[in-house]
Amino acid sequence: MKNNGLRASYWQKDDFMVLDQLLLPGKIVYIQCSTFRDVVSVIVDMNLRGAPLIGAAASAGAALFFKECKDHDTVLFSRMVEELLSTRPTAVNLGNVLDEAKAIYKENISLDSDHLFNMFRDFSINVHTRDVERNIAMGRNGAQFVADLLEGKKLNILTHCNAGALATCGYGTALGVIRSLHDMALVENVWVDETRPYLQGARITAFELDADSIPHKIITDSTAAHLMSQNLVDVVITGADRVALNGDLANKIGTYSLAVNARYHNIPFISAMPVETFDMFIKSGKEIEIEKRSDRELLVFNGKRIAPENSEGLHLGFDVVPAELTTALVTEKGVVSPVSTTSVMEMIYG
Secondary structure (H helix, E strand, O other): OOHHHOOOEEEEOOEEEEEOHHHOOOOOOEEEEOOHHHHHHHHHOOOOOOHHHHHHHHHHHHHHHHHHOOOOOHHHHHHHHHHHHOOOOOOHHHHHHHHHHHHHHHHOOOOOHHHHHHHHHHHHHHHHHHHHHHHHHHHHHHHHHHHHHOOOOOEEEEEOOOOEHHHOOOOEOHHHHHHHHHHOOOEEEEEEEOOOOOOHHHHHHHHHHHHOOOOEEEEOHHHHHHHHHOOOOOEEEEOOOEEOOOOOEEEEOOHHHHHHHHHHOOOOEEEEOOHHHEOOOOOOHHHOOOOEEOOHHHHEEOOEEOOOOOOOOOEEOEEEEOHHHOOEEEEOOEEEOOOOHHHHHHHHHO
8 A cells, every 4th residue: 555655644743644635746844733623623624534534643633632621621622522523524534543542631631731632632543543454354354255255356346435445544444445456456446436425436536546556547436337338347445424223324415426327237236344333332323423515616617607696506425325235235244235233243252
């Protein structure tokens, strides 16, 4: 995994450094986060994105809270947690990491801010490290499942958005599976959805695939169904931002249409995510909150409005794929297939 040596985020002494993904692939710029509100800003403004990476950033935000707040108390800590939680409501990793942070704070509340900053910075570093380890295991599990399912043929893979090293702390979820398949010499080509309106596919997924010399072609999102109809797609592999207990999953808007089209054309639809992405408190995708973002992100490009002034836009960040459309859920613990409440629970607790 080359990615030109880039890391999506890392600690530099007492500051948290974030790769500004809005500038990729043209510029490599890191944003220095010295306060927890700096972290809030880079999440809200989409300088970083991807459910696992958002969770890791939240761990850094919690640490930076103690760097600036010398007289901490439970009220201030709770406000900080709520502010971080409000940044991206669909990505469940954010809440799960902050639940860990709350447990650490509860056990160590008597310590001063300096000690707590060091403790939470270590926690954040551990969150980054374990995510990479999970992704490597996930990649191997998914690649072996796909190789067995499609009998070891060289594959034309379609992916959506960016679920790679730069959406995580390294290696990637969906792209981790693709990287592992490439290592097995099983990748013919990767079709990369451009993924409007932020073009995470065209800018970031293609950037990662190019760095690793994995053959790929960028397509408009609306080209996918046509390619399926022409037998040019063997498997669809995406990531996920939240998974319900029945296997319904939320991912970048446009994923649902891919799953529907894949089912119609009898193409496996596979999603990869860490176990942390499963929401243990919701039974189905009907309970997943879909993030509604500013329509400015849809109607304005490079600072110029591309739609009539009186036209409004609807920019939903995610959609939900019903479990019955999913061939398999790939995690670091194993592969869930077929997908159901029973099989999900067995994977999590078995």
